[in-house]
Amino acid sequence: MKKGKLKIKNCIIFLIILILVLYLVITLVKNLTTKEEKDKLLVNLTTLTVDEIKDYASKNKLNINLIYEYNYDKENGEIISQSVKEGTSLKNIKEIDIVISKGGIEKEILTEKNVNEMGKIPVMMYHGIHNVASSDTEYTGGNVDKDGYNRTSEAFRGDLEKYYSMGYRMIRLQDYVDGNIDVPLGYSPIVLTFDDGASNNIKVTGLDSNGNIIIDPNSAVGILEEFKKKYPDYNVTATFFVNGTLFNQKEYDEKIIKWLIDNGYDVGNHTESHNDLSATTTEKTQSVIASVYQKLESIIPGKYVNIIALPFGKPTSRTHTNYNYILEGTSNGYSYKTHAALRVGWEPEVSPYNKNFNITYIKRCRAYDNNGKEFDIESVFKNLEKTRFISDGFKDVVTIKEQDKNLLNENITNKKIVTY
Ligand SMILES: [Zn+2]
Structure with missing residues (x-):
């Protein structure tokens, strides 16, 4: 009996040990697997x-x-x-x-959006923006003078609304010149320029407590900033062409120019005294160009654009003796190179990918109203409906129609060319 009891006791102990060992093994294996799962890493x-x-x-x-x-x-x-x-x-x-x-992009989409990167681009030419009601001027549609070189603030706001609603998005003049067009699929680029550095381009009314300029909301830049907030996808920007008097606000001019550069605008050269470069000597041509570059260099070193807006659009021919000096010259030991030049034109300019695009002779459109006649805003944009540049949405891809293949500049090697 004693022996039997002992056997049973041993058996129970053995079973207990077995259960314990099994439990330990199971827990260990379980732990190992969870650990492995927890540490599993994302693959490429x-x-x-x-x-x-x-x-x-x-x-x-x-x-x-x-x-x-x-x-x-x-x-x-x-x-x-x-x-x-x-x-x-x-x-x-x-x-x-x-x-x-x-x-x-599929051919059907290209066709539907009418993508046309061989199309034309409007470079709008503005001068002064005057804060008066359009109904208070003696002229039509917000012109302030007979020829419409100056616009009212009201008309300028209307122009910007119009460009936006027609599917135009702003690009920098420098990017147009360089052929870097970053506009979404189906939209068209537009370039804004202002000549003469009128104080109403960016009127400063004082400085805030931090010493920053306070900009009149009805001056050109005040209005552009308003649109920057209103339509963030408008890519608001413009290039201002100044004379030696800069923005005619001595006290603030340096601050203004720095502010423009810091806020996505560009500043270029319009000669020292708005000189007619078809009538200057070669020496004078160089000195009136060099002095503005030199002034900009001293305020915003290397950050201005080496682009000239030709005063009066002169000379009207690139064969003029002065033309080479507009593009390159030296005065009083200061040497400059001009990358591009703008004319006073009347219609949109060709695509930067067109073999006929000449960056030293770019046409502009006068931003004015003339009841739809003589290349005013209305007539320019009406004509553009059939010919406008329409983007594929890719900066490094040039999409053109089969029939425009012969217009392509064959020296473009840094872009992928797509034809359809
Ligand atoms: Zn001018």
């Missing part, structure tokens, strides 16, 4: 296919957003990017955005 998804990514996401219980974008560097279906870095611990990931290429 950009080498996978969309189906493989979906599979990976469901296995690892990851939330993914698939975003499709046009892309000219990756084939349709290739992965462009993942929003979370490879190697990130899966337990720290809430959601991953996967951007997938749709390839280039």
Whole structure:
């Protein structure tokens, strides 16, 4: 009996030990697996296919957003990017955005949007902006003078609304000259310029407690800033061409010029005294150009544009003796190079990708009202309806129509050319 009892006792002890050992082993294995799962790291998804990514996401219980974008560097279906870095611990990931290429824009979309990067671009020429009601001027549609070189603030606001609603988006003159056109698919670029440095281009009414300029909201820049806030996608910018008197506000001129550069505007050269460069000697030509460059260089070194707006649009021919001195010269030991020159034109200029585009002789449109006649704003934009530049939305891709192939500048090598 004693022996039997002992056997049973041993058996129970053995069972208890067995259960304990089993429990330990199970816990250990369980712990190991969870640890491994917790430390699992995100793989590089950009080498996978969309189906493989979906599979990976469901296995690892990851939330993914698939975003499709046009892309000219990756084939349709290739992965462009993942929003979370490879190697990130899966337990720290809430959601991953996967951007997938749709390839280039489909022909049907190009046709529907009428994409035309061989189309024309309006470079608008403004002068003074006067804060008077359009009904108080003696002239038509917000012109302040007979020829419409000066506009009322009211008319200028109307012009900006009009350009925006017609699908125009501003680009910098320098970007037009360089052929860097960054406008969304289906939209058209427009360039704004102001000549003469009239104080009403950017009227300063004083300084705030931090010493920053206070800009009259009805001066040109005041109005442009208003539109910058109103339509952030308008890309508000403009280039101001000044004479030696800058913005005719001695006390504030340096601050004004620095402010313009810091706030996305550009400043260029309009000669020292608004000189007629078809009537100056070659020496005088160089001195009246050099002095403005030199002044700008001293205020905003290297940050102004080497572009000249030719006063009176003269000389009217590039074969004029002075032309070479407009583009390059030296005066009193100061040497300059002019990158581009603007005329006083009457119609939109060709695309920067057109073989006939000449950056040293760019036409502008006079921004004025003449009841739809003689190249006023209304007639210019009416004519543009059939010929306007319409963007493909890619800065480094030039999309043109098959019939315009012969117009393409063949020296353009830094862009992908697409024809349809
Ligand atoms: Zn002028």
